[in-house]
Each structure stands twice: as C-alpha cells, then as structure tokens.
Amino acid sequence: SIDADRLLGRLRNLGQIGRDSDGRLVRLAGSDNDKAGRDAFVAWIRSAGLEVAVDRIGNIFGIWRDDANTNHTPVLLGSHIDTVINAGIYDGCYGVLSGLEVIETLQASGFVPANPIAVAAFTNEEGVRYAPDMMGSLVYAGGLPVEEALATVGTDGTTLGAELERIGYAGFEKPGFLKPHAYIELHIEQGPVLEREGMPIGAVENLQGISWQRVTIEGEANHAGTTPMSMRRDAGHAAARVVTFLRDRARRANTPTVATVGCMSFEPNAINVIPSRATFTVDLRDPDEGRLQAEEAALAAYLKELAAAEEVTISVERLARFQPVAFDKNIVELIEDAARKRGLASKRMTSGAGHDAQMIARIAPSAMIFVPSISGISHNPREHTPDADLVAGANVLLDVVTRLSAQ
C-alpha cells in the first residue's frame, strides 16, 4: 500500500503554494504561482530519482525507467496542478501526487515493471486564464498544434507561450514524445454522486461533452435617468435575459444538461449609464452529443431572437468544444476489480468535469478513478475529500498500475 502520510503531506504542502494576498489559492496556468507549484513538484520527482522531462507546452513528466523494462511505452499516470481562482487543494493535485506516490511505492517494494511508469502534470487543465481547458493534454494528444496553443491570448491579455518562457517551463520535448501504453487518472469527483450513494470509488466509464462560448452583446450607452424604458438598447439587460433563458431551459429539461454563466462584465460599468456592452461566457455540458448540439442550437436561436427584439448586436466566439468521450472498458474493469479486492464498493459513472484523461484517450487506452467530494463542492476553497477516501483511491491506483505493468 502507498505511504499515506507522504501523499497527504505533499497534498497539503502543495495546497499552500500559490496563495494570493487574501489567502486564496490561485495557481492560474503560466503565472508566478503556477511556477511555484511546478517547482515543488519537480523537486519531489527529482528526490524520487525519476527522470524529469518538460515538453514545449510545459507538460512536466517524471519517468521511472529500468533496464529491465521489456516494453518501452510507459504506463502514464497524472493530472494537473494549475487551479481555478480561489480553488480547493485537491482538484488535479491529488492525481498528480498519487501518481508519484504509486511510483515511489513500487520502487520501494522492489517491483520490476514490464514498462516505464511515468507521472505527468499537464499544463492549463482548468482553462480559466487560457481557453480551451485541458490544453496541455490536448496538445500532447495531437488535438491542437503546439504553436497555436502557445499563441493563445488569456483573459488578462498575456500569451501562454510568453508566460511559460517567463516562468521557465517552455520545455524542449515534442508534445507526444512518450506514447503511453495506458493512462489512468485519479481525481476527486467534484460532484455529489459518490457521497450521496455512499460509494468510496467511482470507475469512470465516460465523460460528458463540453461547449464553451464567449458572447458579446453591443447595445447603446445612454443616460439612466433620461432614457425612457422603451427607447433603450441595453446590452446588460439582454445579457441577463440569456442567463435566465439558459437556467430556465436547463431546469425545465429534466435531462443532465448543465448550463453556467461564470464570467460577466458590463461596459462602461457606471451606475448611471445604460450598458453599451456586455460580455459573458456560456459553459454548456451534456453526456449526449446530440443533446449538446440541440442545446447549442437553442441558444443560437434565442440569441438571434433577442438581438432582434432588443435591437442589440450579438456575436459569439467559440472557446472550447469537446465531444463526450468513452473510456477504455478493460481499464474500467481493472478499476472495479482492484476496488473489490480492497473491499471498497465502486460505481460506474460519468465525469461531469473535463479531465486530461479525455484527451489522452485519443492516443492510449485510458480511464479514471474518482473519490467522493464532500457535498459535491469543488472549484471552491471548501472542496474536501476525507483522508481515508484519498488513501483508498491511491491504493486502487497502485493496484491497477501493478496489474497493467506486470511482466
């Protein structure tokens, strides 16, 4: 079994790195805080005696190679260590540090794997500063040219490539340089299902489709006191209509569709000026591709109608679009089996969040292991998973890796 104290200690340690002046954990991709987190991770992989490699998109790898390895494609473990704004300490980091923990445990046990075993921390999984999300693993899997990814302009006007150079993580390896034999990602669920059903382990068999758009509405600035309600072209009001439309539609539907407006800004953003412009993001998700397309179409039709009714101009920019992904059936079964052997109940489930595994699934058999999130809270400093569940998940990962790496 893994060394629980070492894993939990590192998790807490990393969770203190990259806090802002208000004490909030903010390790946005390419930031100084991200650098601090990366430096800590690299120090740990070095201290484990692993080979360190960084690719052009900044993905970090810790590789355990042995002359005895007969198979040269590695079993890859990992996740990401970038975070959202005011994040919890588990999202991503748990999978990365558990991957390292599994390797160190196997090393110490004298196990000789048939293949190298590597742990990866993928760049910019969260997509908060640079869209799309899962960018490092997407590039790694060949789904986005590295030049294009490096040229991405962030919410703060910076460029990811320049930021990676600045923090010293623009590496030299070609993304995709290690073609994995299999990829397994351990992660907190970030949703309420496992806790509600009293299940310690989720065997994740698929992941829903994700559609991200940025909508800009242009109206006309005018005086808040003198402009009759009937003469307004209020971009802010039109934006609010879209928010309520999405919510009402998703709640009425009785489907798993989720719709979120996370970012919103008004211009000129002055108390006595009717907004001339509103900009906001729309995050739409559904496990079913047909339904996700129908939701996108419904939004597009509503925006058209709204533009005419409110005499505003509406433009839409696509930030990310990923179809639902099915994971590898054999690995899902290995996970269920490993859980059973450890006496842990497990449940097959769908991931609501996007994960690096959905990208690596394009180039290698992949699957995910989930552990419960208390009250389903994530992307929030109150994100929490009990220690026992964290340890159980890492042990299941250990067992799956052992099976996949047996000579």
Next chain:
Amino acid sequence: SIDADRLLGRLRNLGQIGRDSDGRLVRLAGSDNDKAGRDAFVAWIRSAGLEVAVDRIGNIFGIWRDDANTNHTPVLLGSHIDTVINAGIYDGCYGVLSGLEVIETLQASGFVPANPIAVAAFTNEEGVRYAPDMMGSLVYAGGLPVEEALATVGTDGTTLGAELERIGYAGFEKPGFLKPHAYIELHIEQGPVLEREGMPIGAVENLQGISWQRVTIEGEANHAGTTPMSMRRDAGHAAARVVTFLRDRARRANTPTVATVGCMSFEPNAINVIPSRATFTVDLRDPDEGRLQAEEAALAAYLKELAAAEEVTISVERLARFQPVAFDKNIVELIEDAARKRGLASKRMTSGAGHDAQMIARIAPSAMIFVPSISGISHNPREHTPDADLVAGANVLLDVVTRLSAQ
C-alpha cells in the same frame, strides 16, 4: 448676445482634455484628468479677471464683484466638469462655460449688476467614482457634512478627500460660503423630449427623485460541469433575475419610472465556476415620490423572495437617495419669457437627470434651462447638441441673468 465662437471653442477645447489611451473622455471626479479640466477652467476664469475661490469639497468659483453691487449675495450660474466613463463633451461643461461666457459678455457690455455674479463648477456631479452624485453641490447646500463627503471611498478604493489633495483642489473656503441670491443652470436635456417636439428651449420646472442602491448576492462557488442545476446556489443567475425583474416591471408599468442596472460584477468570474458572488447597482427614478417609494419596496420584496427561492444571501447598500425637487416658479417664468423675447419656442418640463440645481434649490431660488440632445443620447461619446441650440440656450441664460441682476 454672447460670443458664440468663444463659447463653442472652449467647449471643444475642454472636450479634448482628459482622454484615455483609447481616446475616450474620462474625467472622473478627483482624477488626474479631472485636474487637467479644472486647471483649464481656472485659467479661463482668471483670464476673465474674476476672483477664484475653491471650497473644501473642491467646488470652484469664479466671482465677478463690483464696488457698485448693492446686493452682496451673488446670482450663481454653473454646473460641473467631471464626466462619466466614455462621456460626451456637453454634459455639465456646457453650463459651466456658458456661465463664464455670460459674465464676460456682461462685463464687456458695461452692464453694472445689482449683485455679484459667479460661476461654479461643482465637484463630483456624476457620482460614477464616488456616490452619491451631485456631491459637491449637496455639501455646498448643507445636505451632507463635508468631512463625510471627503471620506467617501470610491469604486477604485480611493478616498475623495485624498484625491482632491493630491490634485491640488482641496480648497479652504467653507462650503456654502457664498449664499446665492438665485441659481440658474443651463444644461443639455440628455433625453429625447425637446428634439421630438421641435422645441429649442426647455424651462425645467422640476426634477425626478433618484434612488441608487448597490446589491450584493452571495451564493456558493461550485463546479460548472459536475453540479446539477437543482443543487446550485448561483449568485450570477440570481443577479440576472433582478435585472429582468426591474426591466419587466418598469416596462409593464406605463409610468415614467426608469430602472437601470449599470454596474455588474461576478466572483470569482471564471468560466467553469458557478459565481459565488454578484454585485450590481440599481438606479431607480420617478418624478413622483410615492411611486418611487413603491418601486423601492417592490424591489426589496422581490429580493427577499429571490433569496429564499435561490438559497442566496442578499444585502443592499444605499448609495444615494434624493426626493423629487420643484424649481422656483418665478425663475421658470423668467426663462419662458426670455425665450419668447428671443423668438424661441419653449416647453415646461421635468428633468430626468440629477443636477446640481436640485441641491442648490435647498438654499436659493433655482431653476434650469435645457437645450435639445440629438436622439436623446447622453453619457455616450455620441452626445450632441447643434451649435445654434447651444448659442440660443446661452443667450436665454444671459437674458435671465440680466433680469435677475438689474439694479
């Protein structure tokens, strides 16, 4: 008659002072740009040979005193030169520069007034950076203690008093030091009425009530992909509901009530995080105090209902509250009379915007003159009034001042 070229030249000149790197006119109260505008105005009043005085809240006065004045309380003209964000060049500046123009015209004509005549530029009329609006004139009229006004914290965290000191406009005079005999403010209408009715002059007999509030909604940050619609406490969605509630109610009502949400911000403002907090402003106005109170009560009731339905916490902070104001009947008649004698059609009307005149009306007989705004557009760089209307308005002001100042 006034010197049209001098007035229009100064108006255009001042309109170029205080532009940001995008070319937008932004002279927010107490800013460097405000200082640049103030410096230009002070230079003009000095070149007219007027006495310059600045009071503790930064109101600037140009005073024409003459030993022949038998009455020592001045006829006061004026308005403000601070602006909104991305403003037009007329709002406020037109009244200030016309006041100076009228004094210079009277001086040149050899007219000997019975009283001093003074022009004022009041601090922070717009209220965009520091609430409430009309702050300088409110303090001048004794409606707000000067210490309290100077301690006001702005949208950018600065303090008005510190900013006035920084830009060199924290003066020594006690606000109210000149008790006006009468106050007349010439202003662009900022609304569509005069243009629609083909009237060059508005004789403003009253001004609607203004209610400004800041609403903060606290929900719970959570993951956009994993949190079912039914389990969300989405502060951004609740804020959008308030925007549509206000709009629907005001449009249905068939009353002159106007409701505007000009500022909006979400936290953490990340694409895949359900907003934990939304903060926005509500600007409610109505010429009838009873109706304005009813609108405020309806909003309060809605917020209560919404807090319960959406499981969010809502708090409200009052930023400004002014009752409707009736102007001085005699001055309104003088305005109508002066317009008639110049062959200009005029219309009695209500001001939709707040103005310094509404504050000075507390301490002196006051009224306003309006000129048309093309398409009713204001608080917008496209704000425009034809030159002929600007000149006509200034001449009506000249004639009213002449009547009020006759020996």
